[in-house]
Amino acid sequence: MIRLRSVDKSYGALKVLHGVDAEISEGETFAIIGPNGAGKTTLFKVMTGEVGCEAGTVEFLGKDVTRDPAYRRTRAGMGRTFQVARVFKEMTAEENVVVAIEARLKNAGQSDAPWYSVKPSRAARDEARDLLARLSLDRKAQMHAAELSHGDKKRLELGITLAGRPKVLMLDEPTAGMSPSERVGVTELIRSISGKGSGLTVVMTEHDMGVIFGLADRIMVMNQGRKIAEGSIDDIRADPVVRDVYLGKEAHHA
Numbered sequence: 114m115i116r117l118r119s120v121d122k123s124y125g126a127l128k129v130l131h132g133v134d135a136e137i138s139e140g141e142t143f144a145i146i147g148p149n150g151a152g153k154t155t156l157f158k159v160m161t162g163e164v165g166c167e168a169g170t171v172e173f174l175g176k177d178v179t180r181d182p183a184y185r186r187t188r189a190g191m192g193r194t195f196q197v198a199r200v201f202k203e204m205t206a207e208e209n210v211v212v213a214i215e216a217r218l219k220n221a222g223q224s225d226a227p228w229y230s231v232k233p234s235r236a237a238r239d240e241a242r243d244l245l246a247r248l249s250l251d252r253k254a255q256m257h258a259a260e261l262s263h264g265d266k267k268r269l270e271l272g273i274t275l276a277g278r279p280k281v282l283m284l285d286e287p288t289a290g291m292s293p294s295e296r297v298g299v300t301e302l303i304r305s306i307s308g309k310g311s312g313l314t315v316v317m318t319e320h321d322m323g324v325i326f327g328l329a330d331r332i333m334v335m336n337q338g339r340k341i342a343e344g345s346i347d348d349i350r351a352d353p354v355v356r357d358v359y360l361g362k363e364a365h366h367a
């Protein structure tokens with residue numbers, strides 16, 4: 114799905130990624146973890162195309178996309194959510210999802226409607242309602258997005274992203290700023306949409322180890338811009354270097 118080879122990235126004089134390699138396979142949930150400032154978000158943005166890299170390559174679906182901007186990668190099937198949910202606040206939850214469905218149909222040449230028509234198609238509305246039901250937002254479908262709780266806004270953003278039918282779902286700290294119960298809910302939701310048989314690949318950065326251990330098939334650990342470990346949850350838990358630089362610190366904070 115995604116392959117990074119020897120990626121270097123600097124912000125001015127500050128080098129934040131040093132020769133990072135990564136390979137993400139179809140259908141897996143891949144998590145990037147590490148202490149603050151380790152370079153997780155930067156690596157994530159190199160994958161999505163929000164930032165470029167000075168050296169190395171990024172492949173998506175077997176094609177070199179290193180020079181492709183983010184919107185091209187989105188069109189090719191990379192869906193992304195943000196640390197602060199991006200939704201149209203003045204529109205209802207249903208309208209937010211309908212717009213995303215109409216945009217997908219339009220990009221696929223299956224709709225002549227303007228990017229947002231005043232009267233959306235019946236098919237788009239039905240699909241939006243199904244999606245909102247899967248996200249447990251059906252009873253809030255007619256609420257304006259601005260009125261939704263933080264957790265529900267994140268759910269809605271996930272719905273908008275899923276409406277684009279991505280091949281890979283890129284989640285940047287999906288539980289950031291959530292209450293413990295919202296975290297559990299979103300973890301279950303991600304598990305339900307990315308479970309075996311869904312075919313969906315998920316790449317996520319996340320600070321909450323409970324969320325990571327509940328979701329990830331494979332974990333990559335970053336420290337100071339380098340990959341220091343990669344493997345299953347059990348591998349990562351048992352890795353003495355990881356325990357030292359990351360899990361150890363978490364445990365001290367706990």
Ligand SMILES: Nc1ncnc2c1ncn2[C@@H]1O[C@H](COP(=O)(O)OP(=O)(O)OP(=O)(O)O)[C@@H](O)[C@H]1O
Pocket residue numbers: 124127129147148149150151152153154155156
């Ligand atoms: N736009 C930017 N301009 C300059 N420096 C940046 C920029 N973005 C990030 N950095 C720096 O790059 C380093 C890596 O940041 P990055 O956000 O990738 O780390 P992170 O592991 O995601 O951290 P966190 O867990 O705190 O989100 C940090 O030292 C950060 O200050």
